[in-house]
């Protein structure tokens with residue numbers, strides 16, 4: 001990296017000279033460091049994952065400009081990406097990333113020392129090399145999310161549920177962690193559709209999704225897994241506590257009342273509850289909980305039933321579950 005030129009002056013002739021110096025230095029730096037740009041572009045081709053693309057950019061930038069922390073935030077990702085290689089610092093440069101009018105998020109780079117002009121130029125040149133990869137990763141993230149999101153309620157869908165249930169069963173088998181599952185189904189939902197129409201039915205589904213989210217912790221995961229059926233995964237709790245949560249969810253759903261002309265649309269729900277049994281596969285766990293939900297429906301609806309302990313045929317060995 002060339003040394004910092006002493007061009008910080010208000011005199012305009014000196015400023016012009018400084019800018020010319022800067023351009024010359026920047027060109028010299030770019031030809032000296034052409035391999036960094038080439039490597040950055042090559043590595044960016046290896047991933048479409050937003051957090052990996054940002055991590056690659058940060059790694060390559062770190063080889064030419066020292067910084068203590070880099071953060072990236074975009075409304076399409078769950079939480080900001082925060083890559084710290086030190087303690088941050090008071091000085092920062094930030095870029096609102098944008099390509100052809102498309103918002104691609106906000107990148108911030110922190111450190112204790114001021115950034116020199118030519119360092120900012122280098123950062124911007126490297127961002128120029130990375131911006132298309134960042135845009136592609138943003139598009140990929142948007143499509144990935146759409147595939148995992150239910151269009152009516154905006155919460156994760158059955159595909160997301162299947163993936164998460166498998167992962168939780170695997171974690172529970174590997175580390176012996178507790179995890180519980182609730183399957184919650186609205187009662188006589190067909191009647192709501194038939195009486196008030198599908199649009200009102202959709203409104204009820206959205207209200208139910210919100211009610212379930214409000215009745216659970218943010219660490220719990222709520223999914224719409226069928227027409228009027230929801231799955232809720234609750235890490236680190238057992239069956240007794242989970243049954244209380246299921247009743248709380250049902251009470252929240254019963255409290256929904258949609259005003260429609262002169263009518264008040266009300267709905268109740270049935271729930272099946274189970275705690276994961278050590279060695280049990282995701283499929284067997286789901287089947288046990290579904291059977292509990294079936295009993296709740298059979299017993300008159302608007303109630304909670306807990307699953308029976310796994311039958312030997314339902315429980316796979318820990319070894320096979322780990323494979």
Ligand SMILES: Nc1nc2c(ncn2[C@@H]2O[C@H](COP(=O)(O)OP(=O)(O)OP(=O)(O)O)[C@@H](O)[C@H]2O)c(=O)[nH]1
Pocket residue numbers: 152185186187188189190191193197198199200201202205226227228297301
């Ligand atoms: N409005 C709306 N209705 C849906 C959607 N998906 C499925 N349904 C309807 O949900 C209803 C489910 O009916 P059933 O399976 O008979 O269940 P139910 O009437 O709730 O009866 P129980 O579950 O036995 O209490 C059907 O009328 C479906 O058309 C949706 O996205 N929106």
